[in-house]
Structures are given as C-alpha cells and as structure tokens.
C-alpha cells in the first residue's frame with residue numbers, strides 16, 4: 001500500500017452525493033460511470049483535502065448539494081508516511097470552508113503537510129494555449145507538493161499585495177505604509193521565487209534519464225516586465241521604484257504573481273503551445289509523473305493523483321504505459337472514465353468503483369476490473 005493514501009472517504013451533501021462512502025486499500029482507484037454521474041465530484045472532494053479551492057476552484061456554497069443547500073462535509077482517513085490522520089473539511093451555508101485535523105481546528109495550509117495532491121482535469125487540455133494564470137496555478141500546485149510552506153508564503157504575498165493595490169487605487173501617498181506592505185511582499189515573494197526555482201530544478205532532475213513513455217518537458221519561467229529580481233532586498237527596491245507606474249495602472253506590475261511558465265517538448269525542441277493536442281496532454285502527464293517520482297524519493301511517498309478523464313486523448317498503448325507507471329510508483333491515483341473498459345489494462349492492480357445517478361443522487365458501488 002502506498003504510504004500516502006486515503007483509506008476512507010465520505011461525502012455528505014457534497015454536490016450530487018447525499019451520502020457517499022469509499023473504503024480504499026491504497027491501490028489506484030478507477031471510477032467509471034455515465035456522464036453526469038458524479039465521478040468528478042469525488043475527485044473534487046479529494047482535492048479539497050489539500051489547501052485551496054479544489055480542482056474546480058468553486059466557491060464553498062456552490063458545492064452544497066442542491067436543492068437542500070444545507071452545507072456540505074468531506075471526511076477522510078489519510079495515511080501519510082507512518083501516521084494516520086482524520087481530516088474533515090466542511091462549509092456551513094454562507095460560511096467559508098473549515099478544516100479539522102485529528103479533532104482540532106486547523107488551517108487549510110496545514111492540510112498541505114498531510115496530503116500532497118496533484119491533479120489533471122480536462123480544462124487543463126488548453127493549459128499551454130490559454131492565459132498565464134492557469135499555468136502559474138499548475139506550477140504552484142507542484143511547488144506546494146514539494147514545499148508545503150509555499151501555501152503560507154503565497155497567502156502572505158497575496159494579502160499584502162491586495163492591501164498595496166488598494167492603496168494604489170486610492171492614490172494614497174503614505175510612503176511608510178507602502179514600505180511596510182512592500183517589505184512583507186518582498187519577504188514572501190523571495191520565498192515564492194526560491195520555492196519555484198527549487199521545484200523546477202527538482203522536476204528537471206526527475207525527468208533526466210527517467211524510464212517513461214511520456215516526453216520530457218523543459219520548463220522555463222518568464223516575467224512580462226523583464227528579469228524578476230530574486231532577493232527580498234531587490235524586490236523591495238523594485239516595488240518602491242515601481243510605485244508611480246503601479247499607481248497609474250492601479251495594480252502591482254512587478255512580482256512573482258506575474259510569472260509565466262513555458263514548456264518545450266525537449267526531444268523535438270517544439271514549444272508546448274505548438275504541440276498536438278495529444279502531445280500537450282502527454283507533457284502534462286509527464287510533469288505529473290516526474291513530480292510523483294521526485295516526491296517518492298524526497299518525501300518518501302508519491303502524491304495522491306487525481307486524473308479526471310485521463311484516458312481521453314491517450315491511445316491504448318500510452319494508456320497502458322500510464323497505468324504501469326502509476327502502479328510502479330505506488331501512487332494512489334484516482335482516475336475517471338465513462339466506461340470500465342478504459343481501465344481494463346489495470347486488472348486487479350486497481351480498485352474499481354461505478355457511479356450512477358438516480359433521482360438526483362449519486363450512488364457509488366465497488367466492482368472489479370479483471
């Protein structure tokens with residue numbers, strides 16, 4: 001059994017699941033069922049066992065089961081290395097998401113120290129073609145898996161930047177106030193930059209010489225306003241120097257929040273946005289697998305992987321290769337697909353669940369693939 005895995009997951013009034021329960025043994029999890037059955041909703045629930053808004057980036061109230069909209073709750077037993085944790089996360093109507101770990105109130109950031117979760121969803125099929133925000137988010141999710149403290153740095157940076165942007169919009173001229181916020185941004189920003197650089201180096205090393213059916217991706221970071229300073233001191237100077245221009249723009253123009261991530265299909269030297277649809281997906285899978293290999297080495301366990309409709313765009317050969325790599329890694333990967341036949345190659349190496357919707361409620365039953 002993987003040393004990072006859920007052994008139980010229960011969903012209460014969460015989206016289409018009135019009361020769903022999965023008992024898991026650490027093998028990969030193949031979830032099949034027709035469109036709209038509630039498969040992705042299960043993956044979304046698992047994604048909420050890590051910091052942030054989950055794989056749909058939905059607001060807490062959207063996730064409450066309709067029509068009752070009473071609030072929702074997810075509970076999980078998570079084995080993380082040699083410890084077992086009971087994690088609960090929920091939202092009451094009109095309230096933000098709450099977390100309890102082992103019966104004690106906890107922050108969302110604390111979740112990152114227990115469950116390292118990475119995901120690929122169909123919306124990311126256009127990740128290399130669309131705006132920088134999605135790529136930055138994908139990058140930061142990988143960074144967070146290596147360095148759970150990244151969540152705190154990102155929160156501290158965003159909070160100070162929101163305040164600074166408010167001052168800019170109000171055209172405030174209080175230098176000391178700007179200075180204090182810029183100092184906080186510089187300190188958190190330098191940590192963000194260093195965490196990202198370390199993660200990129202780790203991913204490059206994990207791809208080198210790896211035996212995988214997926215193409216290596218060379219990653220680069222760029223900043224739209226020229227080279228981004230890296231140290232806290234240089235960042236402080238850059239923020240102070242940019243005040244006038246930022247005031248005209250009404251927002252902060254320089255900083256790690258504007259970084260973009262580019263990828264190249266290394267063996268071909270072709271930029272990801274010029275690759276075929278299948279190749280673009282393969283590059284994402286390649287990165288997730290490299291991340292998982294690296295984490296297995298550094299942390300002692302691969303992350304929990306959420307691969308929504310991962311079989312789409314993959315031919316049978318690549319699909320089988322993906323399953324083999326996931327099993328070799330020992331990762332608890334949750335995968336969805338419309339038919340059980342998509343997972344046949346997994347046989348007894350995975351647990352299989354079927355999801356059906358009846359009368360507006362999702363029902364989960366365990367079955368077999370072999």
Ligand SMILES: Nc1ncnc2c1ncn2[C@@H]1O[C@H](COP(=O)(O)OP(=O)(O)OP(=O)(O)O)[C@@H](O)[C@H]1O
Nearest residue numbers: 015016035036037038039040041062063064065066
């Ligand atoms: N807050 C909610 N309350 C009740 N049902 C909801 C809520 N949010 C979404 N749903 C329902 O959940 C279903 C979608 O579930 P999900 O995205 O998990 O489907 P899926 O099985 O992954 O389907 P597909 O194969 O089409 O991707 C839809 O029927 C939708 O109406």
